[in-house]
Amino acid sequence: MVLTLQNITKQYKDKLALKGFSLEMTEGIYGLLGPNGAGKTTLMRIIADVLRPTEGSVRVDGELKEGMNERYRDLLGYLPQELGIYKSFTAYNFLMYIASLKGIEKHRAKSKAEELLEITGLKDSKVRLCGSFSGGMKRRLGIAQALLNDPKILILDEPTSGLDPKERVRFRNLISGISQNRIVLLSTHIVSDLDMIAKAVILLREGQLIRADAGKKLLEELDGKVWNVKIPESRFVEYENKYTIGNLTRRDGLLELRILSDARPEEAACPDSPTLEDMYLYFFKEKEQSGQEEAII
Amino acid sequence: MKDEISREEMDEIEQMLKAYIIPVPEKKRIDMAVNHVAECMRHSNSYKADSGIFSRLIKVSAHVLRYSGKRYFLVCLVIYAAVLLLLRDNRINPYTPVIILGPVPFMAALLDIFRSREAGMAELEASFKYNLKQLMISKLVLAAFTNIVCNSVFSIAILGMYKSVNPAKVFLFWCVPFLFISTVSLFITMRIRGYYAPTVCLGIWSAFSVYITGNTRVMEYLVYRAEIELFVLGGVISSIFLIYAVSCLLIKSMERGDLYGTDSAKYYEAI
Numbered sequence: 001m002v003l004t005l006q007n008i009t010k011q012y013k014d015k016l017a018l019k020g021f022s023l024e025m026t027e028g029i030y031g032l033l034g035p036n037g038a039g040k041t042t043l044m045r046i047i048a049d050v051l052r053p054t055e056g057s058v059r060v061d062g063e064l065k066e067g068m069n070e071r072y073r074d075l076l077g078y079l080p081q082e083l084g085i086y087k088s089f090t091a092y093n094f095l096m097y098i099a100s101l102k103g104i105e106k107h108r109a110k111s112k113a114e115e116l117l118e119i120t121g122l123k124d125s126k127v128r129l130c131g132s133f134s135g136g137m138k139r140r141l142g143i144a145q146a147l148l149n150d151p152k153i154l155i156l157d158e159p160t161s162g163l164d165p166k167e168r169v170r171f172r173n174l175i176s177g178i179s180q181n182r183i184v185l186l187s188t189h190i191v192s193d194l195d196m197i198a199k200a201v202i203l204l205r206e207g208q209l210i211r212a213d214a215g216k217k218l219l220e221e222l223d224g225k226v227w228n229v230k231i232p233e234s235r236f237v238e239y240e241n242k243y244t245i246g247n248l249t250r251r252d253g254l255l256e257l258r259i260l261s262d263a264r265p266e267e268a269a270c271p272d273s274p275t276l277e278d279m280y281l282y283f284f285k286e287k288e289q290s291g292q293e294e295a296i297i
Numbered sequence: 298m299k300d301e302i303s304r305e306e307m308d309e310i311e312q313m314l315k316a317y318i319i320p321v322p323e324k325k326r327i328d329m330a331v332n333h334v335a336e337c338m339r340h341s342n343s344y345k346a347d348s349g350i351f352s353r354l355i356k357v358s359a360h361v362l363r364y365s366g367k368r369y370f371l372v373c374l375v376i377y378a379a380v381l382l383l384l385r386d387n388r389i390n391p392y393t394p395v396i397i398l399g400p401v402p403f404m405a406a407l408l409d410i411f412r413s414r415e416a417g418m419a420e421l422e423a424s425f426k427y428n429l430k431q432l433m434i435s436k437l438v439l440a441a442f443t444n445i446v447c448n449s450v451f452s453i454a455i456l457g458m459y460k461s462v463n464p465a466k467v468f469l470f471w472c473v474p475f476l477f478i479s480t481v482s483l484f485i486t487m488r489i490r491g492y493y494a495p496t497v498c499l500g501i502w503s504a505f506s507v508y509i510t511g512n513t514r515v516m517e518y519l520v521y522r523a524e525i526e527l528f529v530l531g532g533v534i535s536s537i538f539l540i541y542a543v544s545c546l547l548i549k550s551m552e553r554g555d556l557y558g559t560d561s562a563k564y565y566e567a568i
Contacts (some may be wrong), residue, residue: 048424070426078424084417093364100360101425101432145421 001061001152002026003047003183008056010042010207017042018207021056028199029179031215032187035284039207040187041081047185048078060153074103077151081158083142087131091122091141094130098145109148116144119174121167135162143171147178154184160193172197191276201276205281210283215276222274222282223260229269230254239265243281244285246278258286301479357427357435366439373402373443376449384458390472391459392520393510399474400482401503402447406440407486407495415492430547437543439499444475466520469528476535478502485540 008021018039032040032083045051047058049065049072058065065072086094092113117123120140125133130160139162146154156175160168168190175184176197188194194201194215201218203210211218225247231239233255239245243265246258258272259265260282274282302310322330380394413419413429423429449472456464484500509515 045420049428050423073424073426073428076424078421080420082417084419085417086412086418097364098421098425100363101422101427103426112373126430131372149426 001183002059003153004057004059004062005043005047006059008043008046008053008058010039010046010051010083011054018046018053021204021207021209023202023209023212025180025183027145027181027183029175029184029186029194030196030212031194031198031201032185032195032204033191033201033280034187034204037206040204041157041206042188043204044078044155044185045080046075047153047230048080049073050078050080050154054104070103071192074149075152077146077149077218079142079146079156079159081161083138085130085133085138085141087129089130090283091117091130091133092126094141095145095148099148102149104149112148112150113144115146116211117191119147120144121170136164136167139163140167143174151205152182154178154182156184156186158188159186160190168193195276201279205284215279219274219276222260224271224276225260225282226272226274226278227259227261227265227269228256228272229259230256244281246281319501345500349539353427353431354435354438357431358439360427361409361432361435361439365412369406369409370443372405373447377447381451381454384455387459390510390516390520391455391462392466392516395448395455395467395470396474396510397506398451399471399506400444400478401499403440403442403475403479404482404495404499404502406436406443407482407498408492410436410440411486411495414490433546438548441479444479447473448472463520465525466528469525469532470519473528473531473535474502474506476532476539480535480539480542483539483546487542487546 003025005021005023005025008018009016010018021039021043027051032043034040042051046053060068060075076188086097087094090280095113095116096109099113100106104112114123117126119145122137122140122144125137130138130141139159143156143159146156159175160171163171174194176187178184179197179199186194186198200212201215202212203218230251231254233253235257236257239257241257243257244260246260247256248258249256258278259269260278264271380398383389384391384394410433413422413432418430422432452464452467452471455462455467456525478498482495482502485498486494
């Protein structure tokens with residue numbers, strides 16, 4: 001299956017949220033990264049058929065989504081950034097309700113709902129009212145509803161927000177396991193969520209596609225640009241003004257900095273292997289320096 | 298007459314046909330033509346898929362009934378049954394409950410029609426096979442249908458209990474408030490978020506209708522002196538407004554956020 005986004009532009013009243021975004025996606029996991037206001041949610045809403053683009057088209061195997069209509073929505077699984085839940089429904093009834101709107105037969109819906117409650121660790125809370133769920137449980141229920149129809153295109157807008165580390169690992173494994181025969185587009189602020197599982201990373205800034213490539217390839221661009229350096233605390237401001245700083249740890253009265261720099265910052269600096277966190281800082285460093293970046297890394 | 302074409306004639310025909318050279322188009326142009334035809338075919342397919350609107354309406358309505366209809370129907374049934382019981386002692390003007398109850402089932406259904414918005418489910422429901430627009434159409438149709446059935450049955454019961462009532466007036470006394478008050482309530486609920494909007498509308502209507510029907514002079518005018526044509530005119534005008542209100546609601550659900558500036562979430566609050 002090929003999902004083609006061609007020249008997607010979205011103009012709101014006074015803001016251009018997406019500018020000529022074009023990309024072709026095949027089966028696998030795509031991680032969508034970008035600072036707040038980059039247009040990630042707008043892009044996902046357009047693919048989820050919830051928002052119309054001002055310009056451009058979305059095609060599946062060459063067929064326009066507008067022409068496919070219900071057939072297109074039948075391929076979708078969507079988890080919005082902010083998911084409301086009917087509080088008076090039990091988890092099981094909520095999934096059955098969604099299954100009904102997705103046009104899934106009752107018999108299949110029952111077995112699928114049971115299976116997904118098990119997978120998402122909600123089996124014991126099957127008959128509990130959704131209104132009594134914690135944020136993490138609601139998120140897991142949201143993930144379960146997105147998978148109900150075995151979607152060929154799975155769109156997850158910040159799926160791991162509100163999940164604890166154990167749940168995040170479980171979610172990563174789940175997504176990785178099901179990604180073989182479907183397109184998964186996953187937006188996140190938690191860069192480490194994409195480690196190991198993403199086939200490609202899409203970098204979006206101010207509505208424009210900066211880069212879309214395999215994480216490994218993007219990391220190659222940072223080879224020789226990541227340094228570890230130990231400095232006395234008194235020199236921190238000087239380094240902060242001069243370099244993009246990743247991690248900072250205090251050890252033995254010294255500050256250990258992880259620096260992104262094209263050139264070796266000083267003789268004693270040791271080169272290190274780049275990570276996706278470094279990549280995020282590298283591509284969005286201008287914003288980072290202006291103090292607008294809000295990624296959790 | 299000669300059956301066979303001679304060699305000379307064949308050469309002559311070949312020479313003549315050479316004048317009609319059809320240039321072979323570039324591959325790019327052939328591909329464009331194929332794509333264009335394929336697009337037309339898709340449109341015709343999607344037209345076929347959309348042609349079963351009625352069956353889809355039934356499917357989505359069945360879904361609505363299964364998940365949110367039972368309590369609503371039970372409440373409607375209890376209210377109408379209770380009023381009929383009250384009417385048995387013949388001390389209440391039969392037109393009074395007809396007017397008061399006229400738009401009540403539809404107004405009560407507004408709580409459910411806008412439930413997706415209030416629960417923050419509108420965005421998710423817009424992405425489903427049977428999407429938010431279809432869900433809202435089904436709910437609106439069901440609410441109107443229930444309102445009409447409840448009032449029709451109630452009217453028949455009243456006509457059976459009171460031989461002196463005018464059937465046309467009984468019909469118009471619930472029909473006009475149903476059309477007019479439902480439209481006003483729909484407009485208000487579309488614009489004001491929160492479960493309290495339909496509840497407040499219901500409260501205002503109850504207070505107003507009780508006041509009107511409690512006023513002897515007004516009731517005398519409505520029952521004995523007002524022309525039926527006046528009610529018919531009111532009904533027609535209200536119908537036009539109701540159609541307009543429903544169109545506004547559906548256009549919003551089709552335009553999906555485009556009306557609400559940069560924060561598309563506001564759109565889902567608005568529908």
